[in-house]
Amino acid sequence: MSVPVLVACAHGTRNATGRRLIAELALAARALRPGLTTAAAFVDVQPPTVVDVVAELSAAGRPAIVVPLLLSGGYHVHVDIAGAVAGSPGTVAARPLGPDARLAEVLHDRLVTAGADPADPCTAVVLAAAGSSDVRAVADVENTADLLQRTWAGPVTTGYGSAALPAVPDAVAAARRAGAQRVVVASYLLAPGHFHDKLASAGADHVTAPLLPDDRIAAILLDRYDAAGPPGSS
Numbered sequence: 001m002s003v004p005v006l007v008a009c010a011h012g013t014r015n016a017t018g019r020r021l022i023a024e025l026a027l028a029a030r031a032l033r034p035g036l037t038t039a040a041a042f043v044d045v046q047p048p049t050v051v052d053v054v055a056e057l058s059a060a061g062r063p064a065i066v067v068p069l070l071l072s073g074g075y076h077v078h079v080d081i082a083g084a085v086a087g088s089p090g091t092v093a094a095r096p097l098g099p100d101a102r103l104a105e106v107l108h109d110r111l112v113t114a115g116a117d118p119a120d121p122c123t124a125v126v127l128a129a130a131g132s133s134d135v136r137a138v139a140d141v142e143n144t145a146d147l148l149q150r151t152w153a154g155p156v157t158t159g160y161g162s163a164a165l166p167a168v169p170d171a172v173a174a175a176r177r178a179g180a181q182r183v184v185v186a187s188y189l190l191a192p193g194h195f196h197d198k199l200a201s202a203g204a205d206h207v208t209a210p211l212l213p214d215d216r217i218a219a220i221l222l223d224r225y226d227a228a229g230p231p232g233s234s
Contacts, residue, residue, distance in 0.1 A: 010069040012045030018191035021212040028218035043076040051084045058088035071098035074137030094228035102216045104147035110208035116184045123154040124180035126171045129188045131160030161195040168202040
């Protein structure tokens, strides 16, 4: 059986920088794994859809592993991607990028770059995720907050851009009420786009940059691909 194509499936964005960074993530994975064939797919906003990409590969007899370029397991993972894979023989889906200890390391580094002191118990962090109504996605974000808390002296809480509570501005306000002298929003987003733009008005002292670019994320992408294994191998 031929080596499966890695289908890097992102949410999709109209932000040009966000599109570039997502494309560069797949290129970084190929640089780490010479000879690997990758294809891009999306669940929203921009083409090609994951359904179309997977169907085309399946029709051509090409095995594929769809890796969600998503940070938690919500609707897009459990419905959109799962549905595309279910209808395409020879294709399997990997788990999303998060949670993962390496993502918490990237978040920690972004916070330090923003000027936050991990040893200061009066600096609170609000981990800001896009949000989902799926309780499994919320649990994944909470898991990531717990991982980040291990290296942060001040409190680490969560906030969401939509669909889950609390909203990021409410989480920032709650951190201040709890006594934080400084509140920093840690952007738990892969790249710039709609949700990241909203963080500037959340009332925090600082907002970190998104997670990309970072070679650790390309390594996670390959790990998810490897763990899923060639279709039919299990």
